[in-house]
Structures are given as C-alpha cells and as structure tokens.
Amino acid sequence: MQPERRRAAILEAAVAEISERGFARTTSRHVAARAGVTHGLLHHYFPDHDSLLAAAFEKVALEEIDEANEALASDRDPLAQLREITEPYGPGGGEEAYRFWLEAWAEAYHSPTLQETSRRLSVAWHELVVGVIERGNAAGVFRCEHPSETAWMVVALSDAYALQCQIGSGLAPYEMNHVLWRLTERELGLAAGALARPTPAGAAARND
Amino acid sequence: MQPERRRAAILEAAVAEISERGFARTTSRHVAARAGVTHGLLHHYFPDHDSLLAAAFEKVALEEIDEANEALASDRDPLAQLREITEPYGPGGGEEAYRFWLEAWAEAYHSPTLQETSRRLSVAWHELVVGVIERGNAAGVFRCEHPSETAWMVVALSDAYALQCQIGSGLAPYEMNHVLWRLTERELGLAAGALARPTPAGAAARND
C-alpha cells in the first residue's frame, strides 16, 4: 500500500480507538490491529505514541473546521447557516464527534500539544459564528448588538447541549433545544420561532 | 489507624490522583503511595480498581452538593445566592475541581456507574438553581418566566465558562463573565449590572 494511504488508514483507526476508549486507554497495538497492520509498522510511521495521538487529534480538528466551512458555503442564508452550526450538536448528530472532543479537553491538561490545538479550534469555531452573525447583521436579517458575546453564547450553549445529551441528564433534549433557540433568537433580534422552523421554501417566516 | 480514617485518606489521595492524571491513568499503586499505604492494603479496602474510582467520584459529587447547599444556606438573598453559584466557575476558583468533572464526563462513557452519578449530580445541580430562581420570584427579586430553562442556561454557561478558562481560548475571562451575567440578568428580569455588583445598598464589599 502507498505510504500516504497507509498513514491515513492508521490515523483513521486511531481516531476510532480514541473515540471508543479515550486518549489514555488508546494503545498503539490496538490501533495497529484496527488498521490491519503490525505494531512494528505503526512505529515506523509514528515513532512515538504522542506523535500518533497528536496527529489523530490534528486530523479531526482540521476536518471539523473544513466541514463547518463547507456547510456554511453551501447555503448563503445566515439563518440557515446558524441552524447548520447548532444542529449537529443535538442527539443523533455528532455524538461520536463530541465524545472525541470531551476526551480531547480532558486530555489537554496533560498535553501542551493538545491544549494548543484545542485553543486554536475553539477560537476558529468562535470566529466562524461571529462571521455568520456579522454577515446576518449586514444583510439586515440579524440585529445583534454584541456579535462576539453572542457567538460565545451560541458555542457555549451548543457545547452544554451536547454534553447534557451525552451524560443523559433529566433535562429533555427538546427543552435544551428550545432554550438554545429562544436565547439565540433574542440575541439576534429575531422573531420567536424564526430558528425553530426551517424557512418554508419561500419567505413565509418574515412576520416581524 | 482507624479503618474509617484510613479509607477516607485513601479516597482523598485517589481524588488528587484523578485530578492530576485522569481516571484512566490513575493507578492503585500511585494512590496507595500518596496515601502512605502499601498497594496490598489499598486492595483490602477497595477489592477492585473500579470500586476505588467509583467511591472517589461519589465522594466528590456529594461534597459538591453539600458545599453548594452550605453556600446557599449562609446567605438568604437570592441575588447573592446566584452569585455564589456562578462565581466559583471563574479563574482562580475551582480549577482543580473542574478538571475533575471534565475527566468524569469523559470517563462516564466507559463506566455506567460514573454515568449514573454524573446524571444525578447534573439533575441536582439544575434543581438547585431552579430553587434559587423560584425563591427569587416569590420574593419579588426576580421576574423569571421559565425557571427551568433559565437554570439550565446558567448551568450551561457556567460550565462553558469554566471550560474556556481551562483550555485558555482567545476569549477573555471578563468577556465570558460579562455575557454570563448579562444574559442571566435579562432572563431574571433584573436591571443591567445587578449581578455584577455585590449589593447596591451593601455595606460590605467583601467581593474581590
């Protein structure tokens, strides 16, 4: 197999192992077995364990940003863009992905590399939301006074939403979704329910 | 040493180890060494590794609830109570404590016991905030339409606040604190800045 594809296969296996077992319990031998190679070969591509974990984390982080940008580029409507951003956090969406991030945050304490990547990704994610809000402001769809603060609120509530879904607290998912949408609508100067309904084909949701 | 005190000492050492190294990397031998006992004795008190981790987690969870109730009981003013709840999340507050919770959430995926305890604690914490809000409503201090939703928002933003402080994103702590207070004030029908300042008619500026 070509070295590039082999390396990618190993990284893919590493991400899967990390999602299932966590960073600390991910062993190079298990990753190698899942990738269908021997542990010796894995050591050939990733000389030490930390480089494997760091590369896997970097891969997921880059994919996350790419997917977000792709979702934003496919739809130019700020309202739809905001929905694209907040929706994947819910149940059935990116559960495995969020398990990965929770592991990453916990592991960031022990690894300066992971901490730095976490930081970069957090900033990038925040700026992404800020961009959507500011474009919505410019287009006259939003009336948001503090884009940076509101963006942080959206990210924070989305994170907390995903977290509550994961640990399965007594709070019903629909209730979390409701408060997330309600607060976002108010922060953006939208009419109540503007985010809840996926803009019925035409321009029917312009009743404010 | 009395068995009860010995067991408590072991648990205390376990909590410290978990906070530093995480659940997955916490070994019974290290816990025993920190507690000043042999690994054989630790096995005498906690027959298997999971029981040690579960007991340590349970200890912290109970202490968390107790401390919150104590803080709430020491001050009957709903506004001060709310400040007591949201303040420890900030920098300089419960950094080590939050590291523990992050580890716990990540580990909950792999342990039904930890997941159940996480769930119970999350519900208890939410109900605690709901109680403060409802008492504030009854006292005429708050005008909150959706206590449950608002309580979840407070908890979610506090969690996200602590998380951002931990990973050290580009968002300044004061900015996070500002949006947390601003949204809470609006949800509770308070005047702007009501939460930021200790007490308007206050004689004691015991806050930092």
Place this chain on the structure above:
DNA sequence: TACGGTATTGGCCGATCGCCCAATACACAA
C-alpha cells in the same frame, strides 16, 4: 540484472499494571 532504499514483519526487553496471597502485626474479647 544488480542494487539501494523503503515498507513490513515479528520477536524481544524492561516497566508497570491489576490482582492474588501467604505471612505478620495488632487490637480487643473471652
């Protein structure tokens, strides 16, 4: 064809893990 570098294999090493267990120290009741 011969050659050199890379991909790949599988065994090995020392360290460490959770767990087990025989032996010993100790405290308190009979």
Place this chain on the structure above:
DNA sequence: TTGTGTATTGGGCGATCGGCCAATACCGTA
C-alpha cells in the same frame, strides 16, 4: 493470658504496555 478477627506488609504472577531491532519483502532505478 490466649485466641480470633482485622489491619497491614511485601512478594509474586500473568498480562500488557511503549519502544527497539534484526530480518525480510517489495519496488523503482542505474
């Protein structure tokens, strides 16, 4: 005092870890 149960010690076992290395397979090039 004797005896009994618990507290405590420390060594050992099998498994597994990350990392190292000699040997082999493969493949493009001179």
